[in-house]
Amino acid sequence: MTGDKLLEIEDLHVSVEGRAVLKGVSLSVGEGEIHALFGPNGSGKTTLLNTVIGFSRYKITRGAIYFKGRDITGATIDERARLGVGISFQRPPTIKGVTLRSLISFGSPNLSREEIEKTAAKLDAEEFLDREINAGLSGGEMKRTEMLQIILQSPELVCLDEPESGVDLENMALIGKAARIALGRDSFDGAACRRSIKSRRADYKSGLIITHTGQIMDHLYVDKGHVLMNGEIVCSGNALELLGEIRSHGYTECFRCAGCERSEG
Numbered sequence: 372m373t374g375d376k377l378l379e380i381e382d383l384h385v386s387v388e389g390r391a392v393l394k395g396v397s398l399s400v401g402e403g404e405i406h407a408l409f410g411p412n413g414s415g416k417t418t419l420l421n422t423v424i425g426f427s428r429y430k431i432t433r434g435a436i437y438f439k440g441r442d443i444t445g446a447t448i449d450e451r452a453r454l455g456v457g458i459s460f461q462r463p464p465t466i467k468g469v470t471l472r473s474l475i476s477f478g479s480p481n482l483s484r485e486e487i488e489k490t491a492a493k494l495d496a497e498e499f500l501d502r503e504i505n506a507g508l509s510g511g512e513m514k515r516t517e518m519l520q521i522i523l524q525s526p527e528l529v530c531l532d533e534p535e536s537g538v539d540l541e542n543m544a545l546i547g548k549a550a551r552i553a554l555g556r557d558s559f560d561g562a563a564c565r566r567s568i569k570s571r572r573a574d575y576k577s578g579l580i581i582t583h584t585g586q587i588m589d590h591l592y593v594d595k596g597h598v599l600m601n602g603e604i605v606c607s608g609n610a611l612e613l614l615g616e617i618r619s620h621g622y623t624e625c626f627r628c629a630g631c632e633r634s635e636g
């Protein structure tokens with residue numbers, strides 16, 4: 372374990388409903404780094420994020436997860452949230468009888484009403500604060516409320532599961548800005564941009580982002596990418612290069628390439 376690693380995943384095997392989904396994933400995210408996760412449908416990307424978050428239905432059968440040097444493999448979802456792990460879901464659930472405002476206040480009791488409303492207004496999400504969580508919201512509206520929650524929660528590790536899904540092109544710029552803010556790269560008033568790169572870096576949060584289209588990468592510099600296939604990371608490297616390869620040759624080529632490397636190694 373090195374001091375600058377925020378998240379370290381070692382040989383992670385995970386089963387969901389008795390089915391082995393992750394089969395030996397190892398990955399580490401340094402402090403202030405953003406990593407992208409690519410992979411075909413059903414390869415295990417959401418399973419990986421939800422396991423890091425700590426949902427109990429994802430059973431870790433082998434391996435370990437460390438956060439800030441601490442073994443959190445057996446920690447509950449609440450303990451992990453308190454330590455600084457946060458997520459914006461791909462398909463957030465509808466929660467009847469609970470308003471978004473009360474959920475935010477429950478998770479972050481120190482936030483003032485004004486702070487919540489000001490941030491919601493910036494994300495064009497004010498009108499959703501007093502509605503039941505995600506009830507009747509469009510895909511894009513849900514993403515805005517998810518980004519609102521993660522900005523206000525301000526976790527040290529920001530996990531985003533397909534932030535662009537269901538978002539139109541105009542709103543994508545807003546989601547991109549919200550992602551930059553959640554990751555400590557920007558602020559609503561632009562103040563962050565006026566500081567030196569060195570002083571800004573101190574505010575950087577770490578991120579693990581699932582993306583199919585890579586659209587979020589038009590708005591955010593991603594340090595590293597990983598391709599997950601059939602529950603294993605088959606390739607890691609420069610995120611933009613990987614995305615380019617996937618766009619040009621598809622995942623079949625990743626699988627073939629990984630097979631070559633294994634037989635060569």
Ligand SMILES: Nc1ncnc2c1ncn2[C@@H]1O[C@H](COP(=O)(O)OP(=O)(O)OP(=O)(O)O)[C@@H](O)[C@H]1O
Pocket residue numbers: 387388390392410411412413414415416417418419
């Ligand atoms: N609760 C569950 N019960 C049974 N199988 C599950 C459950 N959750 C996930 N799986 C299975 O685990 C596999 C991986 O699913 P996961 O959602 O992690 O994939 P993904 O890479 O995120 O896919 P996508 O790109 O389509 O979102 C899939 O085959 C899925 O059907």
